[in-house]
Amino acid sequence: MNKYKAVIGLEMHCEMKSKTKVFSNALNNYSEIPNVNVSPIDMAFPGILPRINKECVKKALMASIILNCKQPEYLEFDRKNYYYPDLPKGYQITQMHSPIGVSGKITIDCNGYEKEVLIHDIHLEEDAASLDHYDDATLIDYNRCGVPLLELVTEPCFSNADEAIAFLETIKRIYQYCDISEADTRKGQIRCDVNVSIMDENSTTLGTKVEMKNVNSFSNIYDCINYEIKRQSELKASGRYDEVIQETRRYDEESGTTIRMREKVEAIDYKYFIEPNIPKYKINKDWLEKIKLAIPMLPKERKEKYINEYKLSEYDANIIIKEKDYADYFEETVQIGADAKSAANWLIVNIIGYLSKNDETLKDFYLKPQMLQEIISAQNSGQISSKQAKEIFIKCLEEKKHPKEFMNKENAQISDKDKISEIITVILENNPEQITAYKNGKTNLFDYFVGQVMKETKGKANPVITKEILKNKLDN
Amino acid sequence: MTELSIEKLHNLLINGEISSEALIKEAIAKSYEVQKKCNAFVTIIENAKAVEVTDNLLSGIPYGIKDNYSTKGILSTGSSNTLKNYIPIFDATAVEQLKKAGAVAVNKTALDEFGMGGTGTTAHTGIIKNPWDLSRTCAGSSSGSAAAVAAGVYPYALGSDTGDSIRKPAAFCGIVGYKPTYGMISRYGLFPFASSLDTCGVLTRNVKDAAIVVDAMKKQDEKDLTSWASKDMHLYESINGEVKGKKLFYIKEIVDESNYPNISEELKKHLQIFKESLKKLEAQGVIIEEVSIDKELLKTIPSVYVCISCAEATSNMSNLTGIAFGPRGNGENIYEIMKNHRTVGFSPLIKRRFVIGSYILQKENQERYFVNAQRVRRLIVDRMKELFKKYDALILPVSKGVAPKLDELNDEINDESTVLLEEHLQIGNFGGFPSITIPNGMINKMPVGINITGNCFDDINVLNIAYALESQMNYKDMTAGDYRE
Incomplete structure (x- = not known):
């Protein structure tokens, strides 16, 4: 199967750390109790308007700078329109036309070699509510609704799962070091969309891209990539590459396989347009400099x-x-x-x-x-x-x-040479037979004498000094 | 008493000649009368409580709130079935501001569903009728507010204006309608129609009252990022009627009779009334000039408005799914439930606008319709701003005459020749300009209005010019049936 090479791209969504949500003043706290960190804005009651959390903008700009992206002249947001019960406004505020960073790159270490990863863009957006499905009902928890998300989109530039994971680990660490995010996968703070295609080893034409949505742990991402490469390679090897179609799949943890969700031709038109309630905000150079200096x-x-x-x-x-x-x-x-x-x-x-x-x-x-x-x-x-x-x-x-x-005196190690010497003298006097045996060549008895000293001092005698004095006395 | 001005009522209250209780009782009683005749309200707040009268001009005085403002604990429907049972948990900032001033809300007024309409015929509670002549429209969408103020229920009611929703109903009901500069009053809590055009404002019976009310409503609000600081702007105190040397312009392509080859007697009279108003201003030392604007550009106004407002509305009203609030729809799955809520809840007019908005926002159409509409909007606004460098304000007649008959509305909509007269007020929303309509005459016992629009942040100027003109005419503090010539 090695005659094919894989091309992998990642979209990494990471929940950011901040005091309040990105467009409302509800707390951005993870909570087991549903619907405690909710404001009317998160519920999308008629008449609400977004605020903007400067802390989140600052952190997003910091990430953009670290990833060597180009920052826009103005901060702007767009609406991504679609209906789903986890999205109370009926649109998500995100950045499409003018993301907070574009065309970046970062060098990562991967199993001992360096790899340059190209960043398509990084943008700031809001998370949706979470849905809990039961047999006869679905409950909505708005705690997560409006939590700041940083979405990082790479170019398709990874050639195997190891590189992808090394990249994710690198970014996760950067976010943690800069306090941008806790980046805790156990709390579901990182979710990835993974796209995979394969092509002939010598080819330069990209194969058919398959996207896996919402893969939520690094080990799942790793397995998902490898499974998908294997699946596509097997189909290609057996002359059935036409069965690899441009589509969206999901990773099924239980079976370790990917399963079709929808074909790309059915792609939703999100009708992006500029968010009219957040006026354009000039990102001035001084602010960027300040943020740069604050990077740890x-x-x-x-x-x-x-x-x-x-x-x-x-x-x-x-x-x-x-x-x-x-x-x-x-x-x-x-x-x-x-x-x-x-x-x-x-x-x-x-x-x-x-x-x-x-x-x-x-x-x-x-x-x-x-x-x-x-x-x-x-x-x-x-x-x-x-x-x-x-x-x-x-x-x-x-x-x-x-x-x-x-570490008081009783417990302290005995390093006093005279004291140790005194103890050793007494022990040697009480063991004449062992001394004779030792001198006759039974040298492993040396450890016996060390043991006696330790027993006498309850293990507090400095072993180096003990050995030194003991050797001196026995050998002379 | 409720037909008096705010200034007069305040003096009576301060001097103890009337009580807040009595005023509120009277306003509620009149509300029931007007409801019977005009169907102007969604809710009459029967248990409205009198408050202590303070130095604040608005304290203790009753008023009405358009039902697309969020009012804590009081049904707020937007005149739509989709919110027919919605009781908000928070007050709109403008309402909160008025509460602080001691104003007492006595009813919630009906509107064209979510402000999307100009006839007062699409409210879920039925058609709203003009108190001057019940067979006629009030225009819209602030129809209930206009009807109630014109009927003398109270001195003022809140409105909102996305295309002309305060200023045209004001003209048809013989009262004052003031839409301040975009962002002067926080939109937080105003049910959105088209966010980039929506403006809070007020309907009153005189210019000074409009200034008093907006002084109280306005504030830079951390909850509305598009609001701006106006605390150093004192509208009421700044009105002095000094207009000598001010320069106004009107647009030839809208006002000149030659634009209307088959001109009706009514329009002729309307334009004549307009010119008489200009003379009254000129008599006070105002310079008025005719300006010509490319008719092709002017003709785009209605389509630019439709593109931008429908697109934004489609997105803005996507929160109305009946999931977290509003009546729950029926269906087997979540999509059916949302679809049923919207299918049953919205009137056909709104649905048509959603279809247009959705079409305009589609990936393949956005550039052609939405983006181009924004470009043309910019062109129109740039042209106006250029003119505002030379002139203090634009002055134009509102509509082609008096309020149409309700049963002739369909013919009216299709009248191509006078479309500019009907739609030019949208320029004020394109630029976020301050704009005020005042009554300036009567035709066949129905009022007509005139509009003054100025540059952004130039509200004082606009109010002053309107005040100067109002002072030279006989239509101040007019109520329905109070025929004046």
């Missing part, structure tokens, strides 16, 4: 900094930038004086593991960077052993107590 350091730059400045491995850096919370936590720990490599290790080995095991996020993680830094410096200065460090880490989390509480 993005994951890619942070990764480079971790590798070049903190000497982390690419592997570690990749893990840390995966979530903004990780990166922020890491940087804060380093900033207050922790050794960068140790901080990275602690985060990757202990903290991330702990979080996933306990289904927690860094936001409500008890051990703040300051505390981690204290553990790290205590360990690195030899005040505590690595074993103790881990124990203190666990105790802090279990008892919700500051690490200092567990």
Whole structure:
């Protein structure tokens, strides 16, 4: 099946983070309780008019700048007209004629190589209400109605599912780093339309494009693309390519297949026209400059900094930038004086593991960077052993107590050479037989003596110093 | 008493010569009378409560609200079956403003369904009749408001104006109709017809009353992005009747008799009355000139209006599905339910306009109809703005004469020769211009009107000119049946 190459394009809808909705003053909060974040505007009562949420416009412009798009001279909106019970106004306010960004591009990392992704446009619009279908009724929840959506449309420029997912991961991270969106797929905040076509390896003519609507998790998108490539390739290979038609399909999670929804010829005419209730708004250069300056350091730059400045491995850096919370936590720990490599290790080995095991996020993680830094410096200065460090880490989390509480004198590691020497002398005096055996070549008895010291000190003796003194005494 | 002006009523109230209670009682009683004769109301607010009389000129005085304004807790139908049971949970900003001023609403007036019509014959509650002659139309769409103000139910009623919906009914009912600059009064809570043309306004019996009411209604509203700050503009206080040196123009292609080869006696008289009005202004030092505008451009006005208003209306009224509000339709599935609600609810006239609007917005037609209509709208507005550089205002007669007979309406609509006289007021909506109609004469015991339109934000000028003319004539504070020559 390798004789065909695939061409994939994405439309990524992402719910934005903002205090209020994009065209009304109802709260933009996810809620399990239906119809609590609703204003008359969201219900489309007769006579309502849209407002415009500047915070959303600002964030959308920020995304447009990051994606190297061209910003329009004026902010304008259009109406997309269609009837559906989840759309109370009978039209969606969106941007068609003059999106907030056009003709952009961004370079992404995909399995070790760089790929340039072309952006057709990015635009700001409102989400629809959500419908809950039951056997005998459908209920409408207007909470989501009017929630700001950022829709990103790529050119058909991906050649496999890996690239598409790498792109989505990159954008998701950018949105999170810039506070544009929580981009939480579990809350349904990201939904994608995926279009796939295939063509002969050497051809330059695009094949028939098939669109899959509303695929809602990255793993589903991945499976959906691969299934669709396989489906189209099989049809083409068996001489039935005419059965691949321009149509809209949906991804069926249960069967892992795509299913026809409608043919493109039945495409709806949305009768787009300019929204007359929102006057044209001039986007001036100063504002754009201000937004540009407010863009925080993005994951890619942070990764480079971790590798070049903190000497982390690419592997570690990749893990840390995966979530903004990780990166922020890491940087804060380093900033207050922790050794960068140790901080990275602690985060990757202990903290991330702990979080996933306990289904927690860094936001409500008890051990703040300051505390981690204290553990790290205590360990690195030899005040505590690595074993103790881990124990203190666990105790802090279990008892919700500051690490200092567990680093008192009793618990402190014994690094006093004289004291350790004294203890060793007593142990050696009490074990003459073992000394003889050791000297006769049973060298593995060395560990026995170390064990005796640890037993005597309840594991607090500094192991490096213990070994050093023990070796000296036994060998001389 | 309710036939008196706002100024007079306020003085009587302040001096304790009448009470707010008595006024409201009288307004409600008159409402029932006018309802019987003219069918002017959707709702009479029987339990309307008197309020404390304050320094505010409107406090304690009754008024009417066109039924396409959202009124909290009071049925608001837009005169449509699609909203025949709709009780809003919020007040339109303009209504809220009047409440704050102490104004007391006593009824909701009937209109052509959602303002889409000019005859007063398409309200779901039936035909609205002209109090001067019950066999005649009030024009529309603010028909009920015009009928009630002309009948002396109260000194003013709210209207809305998308093409001429305040200014033509005012002319046919012998009263004042004022549409301020677009965006001066917030549209929040006004049921939309065509958003880029819709304007809130008022019908009164004299120019100063119109200024008083709009002073209270207007405000820059965070709920309407097209509204603008006018708090430094005091309309009522600015009216002084000083018009010496003002320059007005009229359009030759509309006013000159030579445009009407088969001119009727009525139109002849109407144009003569118009010219007499001009003389009255000239006598006060106003300079009036004739301006010629390309007739081809003028002739596009009605079609530009139809294209833009129908297109916007189709989209604006897509919220009327009977799902979240309004009577629920019947059907097996959601589409059938919505379709049934709309099929049963809308009058044939509206449906026709939706079909036109939908056709115009179709992808393959948009450029040809919708976009071109907007281009021509721009051309017309540009031409007017150019003229407003030289002139303070445009002055024209309203319609080709008096209110037509209800049973002759169909013939009227098809009269091609006088179409410009009937439709020129739409220029005011194309440009968002302030525009006012006042009565300026009687023909066969029916009133006729004259219109003054100025540049955007130039409301004071327009009101002042209207006031100056009103002061020279005998039609101020006229009510139906009060025949004056």
